[in-house]
Amino acid sequence: MNMKTKLLTSAEQLFDQHGFMATSMDQLTKAAEMSSRTLYKHAGDKNGLIQAVLMERDRRFLQIIDVKSIDDLFEALQSWAETEGTRGCLFLRAYGETGGETPEIAKTVMAHKAAFHAQIAGILKTEFSANDPNLELLTEQILILIEGSTAAAIYRGAEAFKSAHKAASALIAQAIK
Amino acid sequence: MNMKTKLLTSAEQLFDQHGFMATSMDQLTKAAEMSSRTLYKHAGDKNGLIQAVLMERDRRFLQIIDVKSIDDLFEALQSWAETEGTRGCLFLRAYGETGGETPEIAKTVMAHKAAFHAQIAGILKTEFSANDPNLELLTEQILILIEGSTAAAIYRGAEAFKSAHKAASALIAQAIK
DNA sequence: ACAGATGTAAAACGATCGTTTTACATCTGT
DNA sequence: ACAGATGTAAAACGATCGTTTTACATCTGT
Numbered sequence: 001m002n003m004k005t006k007l008l009t010s011a012e013q014l015f016d017q018h019g020f021m022a023t024s025m026d027q028l029t030k031a032a033e034m035s036s037r038t039l040y041k042h043a044g045d046k047n048g049l050i051q052a053v054l055m056e057r058d059r060r061f062l063q064i065i066d067v068k069s070i071d072d073l074f075e076a077l078q079s080w081a082e083t084e085g086t087r088g089c090l091f092l093r094a095y096g097e098t099g100g101e102t103p104e105i106a107k108t109v110m111a112h113k114a115a116f117h118a119q120i121a122g123i124l125k126t127e128f129s130a131n132d133p134n135l136e137l138l139t140e141q142i143l144i145l146i147e148g149s150t151a152a153a154i155y156r157g158a159e160a161f162k163s164a165h166k167a168a169s170a171l172i173a174q175a176i177k
Numbered sequence: 178m179n180m181k182t183k184l185l186t187s188a189e190q191l192f193d194q195h196g197f198m199a200t201s202m203d204q205l206t207k208a209a210e211m212s213s214r215t216l217y218k219h220a221g222d223k224n225g226l227i228q229a230v231l232m233e234r235d236r237r238f239l240q241i242i243d244v245k246s247i248d249d250l251f252e253a254l255q256s257w258a259e260t261e262g263t264r265g266c267l268f269l270r271a272y273g274e275t276g277g278e279t280p281e282i283a284k285t286v287m288a289h290k291a292a293f294h295a296q297i298a299g300i301l302k303t304e305f306s307a308n309d310p311n312l313e314l315l316t317e318q319i320l321i322l323i324e325g326s327t328a329a330a331i332y333r334g335a336e337a338f339k340s341a342h343k344a345a346s347a348l349i350a351q352a353i354k
Numbered sequence: 355a356c357a358g359a360t361g362t363a364a365a366a367c368g369a370t371c372g373t374t375t376t377a378c379a380t381c382t383g384t
Numbered sequence: 385a386c387a388g389a390t391g392t393a394a395a396a397c398g399a400t401c402g403t404t405t406t407a408c409a410t411c412t413g414t
Contacts, residue, residue, distance in 0.1 A: 003391090018276035021198035025372055035392050036373075046372065088273050092328055096270040099195035113332045140333065140340040148325025151269055155290045156317065163317040167348055174347055180361085202402055212362050213403080223402065 004042050007032045012053045016090055020050055020097045050094060051104050057090060058112045065119050070142065070168055073123060077146060078161035086153035117143055127172070134175045142168050181219050184209045189230045193267055197227055197274045227271060228281050234267060235289045242296055247319060247345055250300060254323060255338035263330035294320055304349070311352040319345050 001009070010031040014023045025046060029036045043049035064080055067073050087093075091109045100106050121139045128135055149164040178186075187208040191200045202223060206213045220226035241253050264270075268286045277283050298316045305312055326341040 018278065019198065019274045021196065021274065022276060024370080026370085035394090037375085037393090038391060040373070041390080087277070088269055089328065092265055092331060093270070093273040095331065096265050097196045097199065097274055099199060100264070101195065110332060117333075137340055137343065140329070140337065141344045143333075144325035144329050144337060144341050144344070145321060146325070147328040148321035148323070151266065151324040151328050152317070152321050154269060154272065155287060156294075156320075160317065160321060163314055164321050166314065167318045167321070167344065170351055171344055171347060174351065201400080203400085212364090214363090214405085215361060217403070218360080 003032075003034060003038065007034065007039060007042055007049075008053055008056050011049055012057060012090075015050070015053060015094075016085075016087055020094055047102055047104055051108050054091060054094060054105070054108045054112065058108070058115070061112075062115060062119065065116070068123065069127065070123055070172060071165075073120070073146075074161055074165035074168065077149070078158055078165070081150070081153055081158040081161060086150075086158055088154050089147065089150050120146075128175070132175070138171060138175055141171055180209075180211060180215065184211065184216060184219055184226075185230055185233050188226055189234060189267075192227070192230060192271075193262075193264055197271055224279055224281055228285050231268060231271060231282070231285045231289065235285070235292070238289075239292055239296065242293070245300065246304065247300055247349060248342075250297070250323075251338055251342035251345065254326070255335055255342070258327070258330055258335040258338060263327075263335055265331050266324070266327050297323075305352070309352070315348060315352055318348055 007028075010033075011023075011028055014027060014031055025036065025039070028049070029039050032039060039049075043052055064076050065073055067076055091112050094105055095109045098105050117139070120143050121135070124135055124139055124142070128138075145164040145168050149160040152160040184205075187210075188200075188205055191204060191208055202213065202216070205226070206216050209216060216226075220229055241257055242250055244250050244253055268289050271282055272286045275282050294316070297319050298312070301312055301316055301319070305315075322341040322345050326337040329337040
């Protein structure tokens with residue numbers, strides 16, 4: 001594993017487990033097993049590291065949700081939550097910790113959420129006729145169900161995704177009929 | 178306005194707008210227009226202040242969602258989001274910033290979420306027969322829809338509550354039938 | 355009237371923050 | 385062979401953190 005990968009992997013874990021602001025550069029260098037000089041050469045500064053971690057996670061996440069049906073989408077997200085743990089959306093957490101006031105971070109978060117929305121819209125477009133009048137509403141509702149289970153899973157466990165999945169199926173069935 | 182109220186009000190605003198860890202005690206004393214000595218006498222320490230802010234917000238929030246129907250619930254939450262802004266759930270943000278590792282904060286957040294869940298269950302129990310077999314699932318689904326619109330509203334605006342409201346209505350209609 | 359509570363302003367505490375610098379070692383491609 | 389890239393370890397930078405202390409003023413209830 002090269003240094004950049006090792007840095008991003010260990011940093012993501014620390015940020016996710018303890019929070020962004022609560023994780024010090026000292027903890028990050030120790031976890032990455034590199035000198036601070038090397039860390040700064042790769043990441044620029046702490047905000048740069050946060051942004052790099054988010055961009056890498058965005059890449060992985062989009063890969064995970066690259067499926068062809070809403071059923072597969074919920075299955076993928078639930079098993080991801082079961083293996084990685086349920087600590088909420090890392091993007092919204094980064095946004096919240098910085099009050100949305102760190103432009104590089106805010107921009108990365110918003111780009112991720114736009115891609116996330118587009119992916120849901122894309123899946124629905126293949127399950128419905130592309131110009132179905134319910135498509136926009138249904139897209140936002142499924143997005144909300146996923147955001148909701150991600151948040152609710154923090155205190156109700158990954159089974160929240162099952163309830164959301166059932167809700168999504170019901171809404172889709174009703175829209176088709 | 179007495180000092181404690183002034184402290185909690187200004188602190189809530191700063192925490193909400195800029196994040197918990199990113200807000201310094203210095204900013205908090207200045208916003209509250211009091212000496213740090215007085216702030217510490219009232220709040221104990223920073224975690225105590227965070228906890229006090231959350232407990233006060235819990236009180237206000239439970240008041241807002243003290244309604245008799247799911248329709249009123251969504252209406253109340255949407256207008257709250259429209260006036261107070263959409264920066265996500267302050268409780269989950271506090272939990273996330275501290276990695277769930279500050280016991281006093283984690284406890285306060287979990288208590289709030291339990292009360293929130295109980296309130297939704299209570300409303301549904303009056304709209305359904307109290308031992309309807311769909312009740313548990315429906316309760317969690319509506320909780321998820323609310324968590325989801327709270328999160329999604331950050332980047333899609335308070336209209337997210339409208340989409341969630343429609344989804345909730347559809348799920349309820351289907352459960353009744 | 356006066357004791358105790360409640361407040362301010364400002365300095366000071368040690369700890370830690372993010373970041374840079376110094377001095378040196380080792381790898382890598384031509 | 386050797387220059388440039390890439391790395392380490394450790395000290396140091398000034399700034400800021402949360403918190404406490406000092407010295408003093410004013411309000412409040414009996």
